[in-house]
Amino acid sequence: MWHWDYKIVFLRLSHPDVDFLFFLASYFHCVYFDFKGKDQLSNNHSKSILVSTIPSTICYILWLHWYEVGVHILPFHFAKYFSINTLAFWAMRNGQ
Structure with a gap:
């Protein structure tokens, strides 16, 4: 179990469908992951969403990106x- 402070990060989403964004917001909304402005998603919304999260959740997002079909999200500047x-x-495990 990893223990870190919360971080404010941008997520870059590769799927522009607003229904998908609502699904993503509801799927991840918990004490460990909070979409900022999730009630204001619209068709004109950029594909970056501000979130407050812990890095272990970012690892889970990376796992989803690599292993789950249809969920293509990557943290923006996640190397930090x-x-x-x-x-x-991660690079070795995923052949990148």
Whole structure:
């Protein structure tokens, strides 16, 4: 179990469908992951969403990106939240 302070990060979403954004907001909304302005999503919304999260949740998002069909999200500047060893592990594990 990892214990870190909350971070404010931007997520870049590769899916522009507003229904998908609402699904994503409801799917992840919990004490560990909070979409800022999730009630104001619209068709004109950019594909970046401000979130307050903990880095272990970001790891779960990375896992979803690599293993779940239809969920394509990546943290914006996520390298700032991981050590070089962690990044190397993910890159090696996923053949990147």
